[in-house]
Amino acid sequence: MIISLKIFVASITIVSAIIAANGQCLPIHRDCTFYRQCLEVAVPCGPNGYALGFGEPYCNKFREHYTRFSAAGRDWLWPTMDCLQGVLVPVANREKLMTCPEIRSFAFASHSRCYTQPGNSICDLPFSDWMILFVMISQELNDPATWQQMLEVLQTCMGNSAIGVN
Numbered sequence: 001m002i003i004s005l006k007i008f009v010a011s012i013t014i015v016s017a018i019i020a021a022n023g024q025c026l027p028i029h030r031d032c033t034f035y036r037q038c039l040e041v042a043v044p045c046g047p048n049g050y051a052l053g054f055g056e057p058y059c060n061k062f063r064e065h066y067t068r069f070s071a072a073g074r075d076w077l078w079p080t081m082d083c084l085q086g087v088l089v090p091v092a093n094r095e096k097l098m099t100c101p102e103i104r105s106f107a108f109a110s111h112s113r114c115y116t117q118p119g120n121s122i123c124d125l126p127f128s129d130w131m132i133l134f135v136m137i138s139q140e141l142n143d144p145a146t147w148q149q150m151l152e153v154l155q156t157c158m159g160n161s162a163i164g165v166n
Contacts, residue, residue, distance in 0.1 A: 024089070024093050025037070025038035025041075025042070025089070025092045025093055026038075026089060027082060027085035027086060027089070029078065029082060030063070030078055030081070032055075032056050032059035032060050032063060032081075034085045034088075034092070035051040035052065035055040035056035035059060035085070036051065036052065036056055038088075038089075038092035038093075039051040039055070039088055039091060039092045039103070040052055041092075042091065042092045042093065042094055043091065043092075043098065043099075043100065043103060045100035045103065049100045049103070049104070050100070050103045050104040050107050051103075054104070054107075055084070055085075055088075055107065058136075058137075059081060059084075059085075061136055062077055062081060062136070065132065065136065068132050069129050069132060070125070070126050070128060070129055072124065072125055072126065072129070073125050073126070073128075073129035073132070075120075076120055076121075076122060076124075076125055076129075079117065079120045080114050080115060080117070080120065080122075083110075083113075083114035083117060084107070084110065084111065084114045087106075087107065087110040087114065088103075088106075088107060091103055091106070104145075105145075108145045108148075108149060111149045112149050112152035112153045112156065115149075115153050116153055116156040116157065121156075121157070122153060122157070123153075123156065123157035
C-alpha cells in the first residue's frame, strides 16, 4: 500500500507539472517529458516518430552533455530547448491537427529559428560549442533535413556576424 501510494504521488507530480491550470499540456523548463507525456499522447507516432524518435532523445542528450558546453553554450541551451518544445504546444494540445510526417516536418522547420533566436543565438557561441553540437548530431548527417537545418543556421549566422568569434 505504501509503495503504491508513492508511485501514485510521483505520477501525479509529473502530470500536474505538465498540465497547466487551463488544461493545456505544456513543456517544463529544463525537462524533456513534454515529448512523451504531451506530444506522443496527442498524436501517437511510435518510436520512429518525431516525439520519441528525435525530440525526446536529443533533448535528453543535450541535458546529459550540458556541462560540456561553455557558459554561453549552457545559457543558450535551455531557451533553445524551451523554444523547440514550445513550437509544438499547439500540436500537443490538438489545436493544430497534423499527421506524424507533418509533425516531423513542422518541428524540423522550427529548429533553425529556435537555434538562432534574437538575443539567444547559436551564432554567438564559441566554436567549441559548435563542435560539441556537431558531434552530438553526427548520426543525423545522412538525413537531408539535418543538412537543410544546418544550412539555414549558417545562412542566418553569416548574415548576422562571424561564427564563433567569442
